[in-house]
Amino acid sequence: MYVNVKELAEFLELAEEYLIRQIQVGHIKAVHDGKQYLVNKDQFIWHKEQLDIKRKQLALETEEPIPEDWDAKDED
Template sequence: MYVTISELAVYLELPEEYIEKQVKLGHVKTVFDGRKHLVNREQFLWHKEQLDTKRKLLAQEAEEPLPEDWDAKDED
């Protein structure tokens, strides 16, 4: 299924400008229909899964409290 760059940005939860930059750099293949670039959304299923996994890990790390007994010495 082909989607526009803006639809792909919503699907991947990434800024549209980021995807446009990736298209210009040649990292994302598109089909130009004469008016806009279209992207095959199916090629991003694995990428979407990886992004979701990474976001979950980052959220878990952010919720983890810092160890209470860390030994920081102020050199000032």
């Protein structure tokens, strides 16, 4: 199924400008119909899953508290 850049940006939760730039440099395959770029959404399902995994990992890392006594030694 083909979608435009706005729909793809919403699906991937990325900025439209970023996706357009990736299309222009050739990292994303797209068809230009004269008005807009159309992208095959199916090629991004795996990518979306990987983004979701990375976002969950980042959320867990930011929730992890920093130990109070981390035993820093001043070397100066």
